[in-house]
Amino acid sequence: MYRGKSILELRESLDNGNVTSEELFGSANKLAHYFQEDYNSFVTIIDKCKVKRSNSLISGIPYALKDNFSTTGILTTGSSNILKDYVPVYDATVYKKLKRAGGVLVGKTVLDELAMGGTGTTGHTGIVRNPWDKERQIGGSSAGSAASVALGIVPFSIGSDTGDSVRKPASFGGIVGFKPTYGLISRYGMFAFASSLDHVATLTRNVRDAAIVTDILKGQDPKDMVTLKDDGKKYVDTLDNDIKGRKLFYIKEICDLDLYKDSGDSELIEVLEKFHELLDKCREMGFVVEEVSVDKDLFNAIYPTYMCISCAEATSNNANLTGIQFGPRGEGNSIEEIMFDARTKGFSELIKRRFILGSYILQKENQEKLFLNACRVRHMIVDKITELFKEYDGMILPASGGIAPKFDEKDEKLSDRYLLLENHLAIGNFGGFPSITLPFAFVSDMPVGINITGGVKCDDIVLNMAERIEELTGYKDIYAKVGDIDV
Amino acid sequence: MIEKEKLRDYAHKLMFDMNDSEYETLQEEFDIILKQMNLIEKIPNISDVSPMTFPFPNNDVSLREDEIGDYLTVSEVLENAKHQVNDQVRVPKVVDEDV
Numbered sequence: 001m002y003r004g005k006s007i008l009e010l011r012e013s014l015d016n017g018n019v020t021s022e023e024l025f026g027s028a029n030k031l032a033h034y035f036q037e038d039y040n041s042f043v044t045i046i047d048k049c050k051v052k053r054s055n056s057l058i059s060g061i062p063y064a065l066k067d068n069f070s071t072t073g074i075l076t077t078g079s080s081n082i083l084k085d086y087v088p089v090y091d092a093t094v095y096k097k098l099k100r101a102g103g104v105l106v107g108k109t110v111l112d113e114l115a116m117g118g119t120g121t122t123g124h125t126g127i128v129r130n131p132w133d134k135e136r137q138i139g140g141s142s143a144g145s146a147a148s149v150a151l152g153i154v155p156f157s158i159g160s161d162t163g164d165s166v167r168k169p170a171s172f173g174g175i176v177g178f179k180p181t182y183g184l185i186s187r188y189g190m191f192a193f194a195s196s197l198d199h200v201a202t203l204t205r206n207v208r209d210a211a212i213v214t215d216i217l218k219g220q221d222p223k224d225m226v227t228l229k230d231d232g233k234k235y236v237d238t239l240d241n242d243i244k245g246r247k248l249f250y251i252k253e254i255c256d257l258d259l260y261k262d263s264g265d266s267e268l269i270e271v272l273e274k275f276h277e278l279l280d281k282c283r284e285m286g287f288v289v290e291e292v293s294v295d296k297d298l299f300n301a302i303y304p305t306y307m308c309i310s311c312a313e314a315t316s317n318n319a320n321l322t323g324i325q326f327g328p329r330g331e332g333n334s335i336e337e338i339m340f341d342a343r344t345k346g347f348s349e350l351i352k353r354r355f356i357l358g359s360y361i362l363q364k365e366n367q368e369k370l371f372l373n374a375c376r377v378r379h380m381i382v383d384k385i386t387e388l389f390k391e392y393d394g395m396i397l398p399a400s401g402g403i404a405p406k407f408d409e410k411d412e413k414l415s416d417r418y419l420l421l422e423n424h425l426a427i428g429n430f431g432g433f434p435s436i437t438l439p440f441a442f443v444s445d446m447p448v449g450i451n452i453t454g455g456v457k458c459d460d461i462v463l464n465m466a467e468r469i470e471e472l473t474g475y476k477d478i479y480a481k482v483g484d485i486d487v
Numbered sequence: 488m489i490e491k492e493k494l495r496d497y498a499h500k501l502m503f504d505m506n507d508s509e510y511e512t513l514q515e516e517f518d519i520i521l522k523q524m525n526l527i528e529k530i531p532n533i534s535d536v537s538p539m540t541f542p543f544p545n546n547d548v549s550l551r552e553d554e555i556g557d558y559l560t561v562s563e564v565l566e567n568a569k570h571q572v573n574d575q576v577r578v579p580k581v582v583d584e585d586v
Contacts, residue, residue, distance in 0.1 A: 085567075086567055087566070087567065089559055089563040089564075089566050089567075090559065090563075182541075182542045182543070183545060183547075196540055196541050196542065197542075220547065222551055222556075225548055226541070226545055226548070227547070228545065228547050229547045297526070297529055297530055298530055300526050301526045301527050301529075301530060303523060304520075304523040304524050304526050304527050305527060307520070307523070308524070308527070315501055319501075322502075323569075324568070324576060324578060325564075325567065325568050325576055326567030326568065327567070328569070329569040329570060332579075333579055334579050334581070335578050335579060335581060336502070338578070338579070339502050340502045340503065340504070343501075343502050343503035344503045344504045344505075347503060349505065349509050349512075352498065352503060352505055352509070353509075353512075353513050353516060355498075355501050355503070356494055356497045356498050356501070356513060357517075357520060358501075359497035359498070359500055359501050360494075360497050363497070369528065370524055370527065372538045373527050373528070373530075373533060374527055375538030375539050375540060376533045376534075376536040376537070376538050376539070377527055377530060377533065378538075378539045379536050379537060379538065379539035380530070380533065380536055382539060382542070382543075413519050413523065414519065414522055414523065419523075419526070429542075430539075430542065431542050431543065432541075432542025432543055433542075456542070456543050
């Protein structure tokens with residue numbers, strides 16, 4: 001009955017007295033348990049309803065939170081064995097704000113271990129499955145947050161996005177993933193992965209709900225020194241603005257059909273064809289859409305640049321995971337032996353590989369050649385995109401070159417498709433640009449997403465353009481109608 | 488191919504280890520990673536570009552007043568520590584008795 005409803009639909013039902021927040025929580029809780037065995041969205045499902053009413057739009061409305069946000073008294077694991085029994089003693093600012101606004105937490109969601117991964121397969125409690133097809137990945141790292149929204153359990157969830165960790169799973173799950181400008185939302189209490197790239201981000205089933213939640217979360221926080229002063233805007237109020245004359249560009253080197261016509265990949269071709277059909281509809285609506293060309297060698301370096309910076313920062317950020325102050329204690333006769341044992345047992349193989357890569361990049365002989373040059377490439381890419389944003393309001397690109405991959409599918413990691421089409425979303429993290437993914441088509445019965453990225457602090461414009469494009473796609477408020485349950 | 492011992496050294500510097508077969512998997516993965524890293528080296532004339540460490544300059548940052556804010560109590564700090572003694576985290580002795 002309440003499954004798949006948006007924040008505003010639930011708000012109306014609550015305000016009309018047709019349902020209580022306790023009943024909404026009960027419904028979401030039942031759905032969470034019902035789908036847990038098949039899809040594994042949650043590390044922890046909350047069974048006790050705690051409602052603190054306010055006059056906010058989300059008051060009394062259930063939501064889910066990625067398990068890398070600190071929640072007092074509630075297990076918070078980062079989906080890693082090294083934190084499998086960690087119960088925080090303080091609240092992340094995001095959680096505090098949602099509590100104050102009356103949001104009702106339904107559960108903590110599974111992520112790729114410590115948010116380092118893009119498959120949803122590396123959490124310590126098992127893989128997360130795609131609600132549209134159980135044999136496929138939902139993507140990550142905000143895998144459970146995406147799955148819980150795509151299943152219709154909750155109208156919104158919170159994730160974190162360091163390279164594309166909200167916007168890619170949103171694409172694979174047929175939902176909306178919004179990463180605002182860097183510093184718009186406090187990261188205090190969110191486990192750091194790569195601090196210069198980390199963002200808090202939202203997952204919803206429509207653009208308006210993304211604006212509603214972002215309005216609640218944004219604002220300066222003395223506990224996160226990179227947060228921005230509040231811009232005083234209410235994004236939800238500017239969603240209906242006229243977009244006539246708004247200018248969008250797409251990058252030829254990333255999504256030109258001719259680049260892939262001989263690839264033999266029919267799904268990729270179909271994604272690109274539908275993307276260009278959507279661009280035509282955008283033009284009809286009043287957008288100006290133009291093709292721009294960039295230095296392909298520079299943009300081919302997006303993925304290695306992301307890996308260099310993120311892995312290097314991650315080795316430092318995760319140095320506090322020692323098993324001494326918290327986490328399972330290792331064995332040994334000295335502090336060093338205890339830490340060594342705790343980290344050897346606590347981290348999975350995949351995350352260790354990323355740490356070793358970070359260690360390699362930070363070796364004295366590699367710092368200039370790899371780490372600092374990656375930071376220089378980041379600068380060049382951001383400068384190029386910033387220059388384009390002087391002329392254009394936004395960049396529009398397919399969020400991915402295909403549908404959600406099957407669990408055993410392997411990427412060709414040196415191909416143009418992988419380096420460009422599958423990894424360009426990291427541009428949004430390099431420059432801290434506001435960036436949103438929303439569903440725009442179905443290919444082989446699976447959803448695919450479009451991404452719109454805009455200039456720094458132009459979150460209102462990005463959301464406004466996205467909401468108008470959402471009207472064109474016809475894929476607003478969709479969710480995977482699986483399971484035989486009506487609550 | 489990168490030597491396994493080098494990889495082991497990098498891991499030990501971060502205070503963990505892997506088993507032999509995991510190092511072998513990583514050796515193979517490194518082949519592709521190094522080719523990807525070469526894409527960075529291919530970009531010409533970047534020595535004049537300054538390394539970017541944050542997305543954009545943030546002028547909203549200022550030093551806070553040196554005032555006592557919220558803080559955790561000792562019992563809260565120790566809540567997740569497995570071994571404790573006298574309100575402190577217990578670890579093996581670090582000072583040699585003969586010194």
